[in-house]
Amino acid sequence: MRRPAETRTAVFFLLPAFAVIFLFHVIPAFYAWYISFFKFDNLSPMIFTGLSNYARLLKDEMFWKSLFNTFYFAAGTIPLSIIISVFIAVLLNQKIRGLSFFRTAYFLPVITSMNAVAMVWLWIFQPDIGLLNYILGFFGVSRINWLMDPVWAMPAVIMVSVWKNIGYNIIIFLVGLQTIPGEYYEAAQLDGAGDMQTFKHVTWPLLMPTVFFVTLISLINSFHTFTQIYMLTPDGGPLKSTSVIVFYLYENAFKNFDMGYASAISFVVFLITFVLTVLQNKFWGSKIHYGN
Amino acid sequence: MRLKRVLTYTVLILGAIIMLLPFYWMVSTSFKAPQEVLSMPPKWFPSALNFNNYIDAMKSAPFGMFFFNSVLVAIFNTVLQIVTAALAGYAFARLDFKFKNAFFLFFLGTMMIPMEVILVPNYMLLKYLGMHNTYLALIIPWAASVFGIFLVRQFVLSLPKELFESAEIDGCTHWQILWKIVFPSAKPVFISVGIFSLIGSWNSFLWPLIMTDSESMRTIPVGLAYFSAEFSTRYHLMMAAAVLSILPIILIYFFAQKQFVEGIATSGIKN
Numbered sequence: 001m002r003r004p005a006e007t008r009t010a011v012f013f014l015l016p017a018f019a020v021i022f023l024f025h026v027i028p029a030f031y032a033w034y035i036s037f038f039k040f041d042n043l044s045p046m047i048f049t050g051l052s053n054y055a056r057l058l059k060d061e062m063f064w065k066s067l068f069n070t071f072y073f074a075a076g077t078i079p080l081s082i083i084i085s086v087f088i089a090v091l092l093n094q095k096i097r098g099l100s101f102f103r104t105a106y107f108l109p110v111i112t113s114m115n116a117v118a119m120v121w122l123w124i125f126q127p128d129i130g131l132l133n134y135i136l137g138f139f140g141v142s143r144i145n146w147l148m149d150p151v152w153a154m155p156a157v158i159m160v161s162v163w164k165n166i167g168y169n170i171i172i173f174l175v176g177l178q179t180i181p182g183e184y185y186e187a188a189q190l191d192g193a194g195d196m197q198t199f200k201h202v203t204w205p206l207l208m209p210t211v212f213f214v215t216l217i218s219l220i221n222s223f224h225t226f227t228q229i230y231m232l233t234p235d236g237g238p239l240k241s242t243s244v245i246v247f248y249l250y251e252n253a254f255k256n257f258d259m260g261y262a263s264a265i266s267f268v269v270f271l272i273t274f275v276l277t278v279l280q281n282k283f284w285g286s287k288i289h290y291g292n
Numbered sequence: 293m294r295l296k297r298v299l300t301y302t303v304l305i306l307g308a309i310i311m312l313l314p315f316y317w318m319v320s321t322s323f324k325a326p327q328e329v330l331s332m333p334p335k336w337f338p339s340a341l342n343f344n345n346y347i348d349a350m351k352s353a354p355f356g357m358f359f360f361n362s363v364l365v366a367i368f369n370t371v372l373q374i375v376t377a378a379l380a381g382y383a384f385a386r387l388d389f390k391f392k393n394a395f396f397l398f399f400l401g402t403m404m405i406p407m408e409v410i411l412v413p414n415y416m417l418l419k420y421l422g423m424h425n426t427y428l429a430l431i432i433p434w435a436a437s438v439f440g441i442f443l444v445r446q447f448v449l450s451l452p453k454e455l456f457e458s459a460e461i462d463g464c465t466h467w468q469i470l471w472k473i474v475f476p477s478a479k480p481v482f483i484s485v486g487i488f489s490l491i492g493s494w495n496s497f498l499w500p501l502i503m504t505d506s507e508s509m510r511t512i513p514v515g516l517a518y519f520s521a522e523f524s525t526r527y528h529l530m531m532a533a534a535v536l537s538i539l540p541i542i543l544i545y546f547f548a549q550k551q552f553v554e555g556i557a558t559s560g561i562k563n
Contacts, residue, residue, distance in 0.1 A: 006387050009466050013383035014395065017376040017436040021402050024433035028413035029405045035413065042416055088307055091300050103553065105308035108315060111541055111552070113495045115516040116534040120318040122520070123527050129332050131317055163311070171553060224406060227497045231517060246408050246498070254502060259412050266409040273406055
């Protein structure tokens, strides 16, 4: 039942979105692949270098360090964030007085710009007069050099990232919790299950799809992390301990103007996030329970 | 179980304190005199409300300009993304045309393209087109949101077919159906799309960092980054600048709290 006028309408309706996406997303993506085989700085003529950018990547210690940093970042932020936000979401899912206040409190870090909050964290992490070391001092913890210490810089970045994002995950988990039918909880109660058992056998399994979703999104986002690195450790951290992959890409493209090489790096990012998405789907897909 | 209630509230309040403390610290420091900031142990309350910190911060960098830029770009991005999503989403849901599924898959596929991959090519393209360091560079490439298209399509698909059939019998064009029938009842969806676009655009950093050069084109995040680098130890100024930049979005949040949360919630579910 296809009417020719509909095709005309469809073209008109789709054109704006299509034009923008095609011109500024699709073509550049292909072009990025193309230029990864060249050496250039956007000023002098491009020199074809074949696969040498990729060969260089394999030998580049800093590239591998950046990848490691990114995985370290992901491993530090994701489990911690999920555990805390599930816990808080479960607590908030009861009849709580002042729900609106709590929601605002947990959500404020989410909506405020990372650039702004990073500035206060820079101040909080200050080793001599900053708030964190002062508070830790009460617990007997000696002065930590945080953003200038190769061991503690990444944990500091992780701390800020988890703090910033928890509210978002809490909202997602709250919605997930609310999709669990009350009958399951009632049944568990009738069976005499305590809180921990109810969580383990009812809540957690039924929350799995949401956990899977949050893990996947968080993992992919780890490979896009940049702003907090740039604000907290503008040089990539002491001994480059916080230089995650996008930061390394940025340095190569816009500090060293080594754009062909940066494109090669960006392609590796593309590949990794693509593979991660596929793997995640396969692995977690088999573990999702839908009511026992 | 009273113990359970006490524990619940204790944990929640402790968590809320951890979430809010940096904000309190930001505001508190922004009102302190420079020497007060450096005092050890840290003072929880400023001795006086030094508003000059804010005046000095605003004198040291054109925050008014940064704010204007951020607002302009955010508004255009949001409106354009909503409009393109409405048009394309409706088309995918209600129109019939050749290669419809292929096009839809094509759009979905583009969601997998990370921004980092297209950063350098767009830098080259926008320089070549003479759009670099203009508002166009911040707006045009982000004038469409595939995620928005997806949400609108879902919504339109969920509407009863009779609604459209009776409108078509009455001789309405698709354009009229979209804006006179779908749009009014699709408000939550559009707000969802809008909130996402707004927050995304407002907090965007790497893109405007690369696509602008001059101070007058900077958005708030970029302006803050330069400010932070320049005034790195003058914490009273840094905090004033930070407070200035988060105030607008906090105000919007307080007025549109419900929509914010609903927006995140609806878009977070990809069942």
